[in-house]
Amino acid sequence: MSKHNRARHDKLMTLEHSQWSRFIDLLRGKEGCDFQGEPPKTTWRCLGYEDKSLSKSILLRFFPKVDIKSTMEYFERSGGFCDCEVVFNIA
Ligand SMILES: [Zn+2]
Numbered sequence: 001m002s003k004h005n006r007a008r009h010d011k012l013m014t015l016e017h018s019q020w021s022r023f024i025d026l027l028r029g030k031e032g033c034d035f036q037g038e039p040p041k042t043t044w045r046c047l048g049y050e051d052k053s054l055s056k057s058i059l060l061r062f063f064p065k066v067d068i069k070s071t072m073e074y075f076e077r078s079g080g081f082c083d084c085e086v087v088f089n090i091a
Pocket residue numbers: 046047048049082083084085
């Protein structure tokens with residue numbers, strides 16, 4: 001991969017991003033959906049529908065170079081319409 005492509009890559013939070021697992025850990029944790037307990041009794045918070053406010057605030061705080069709008073489009077293309085769907089359907 002060329003340097004140019006790598007730079008463009010880092011603006012999108014995708015499975016290919018070097019910090020993807022850190023992002024998902026934050027989204028699962030207290031900063032995000034706050035997953036608690038073991039299946040089938042797992043609980044978490046999420047506003048549902050197309051709300052990705054937790055993902056957006058984590059990206060703003062921890063990954064300021066990431067392009068939020070393009071990343072949200074990537075999440076939706078990948079089946080992540082709300083915050084918990086990003087965890088369930090992409091991670
Ligand atoms: Zn959800």
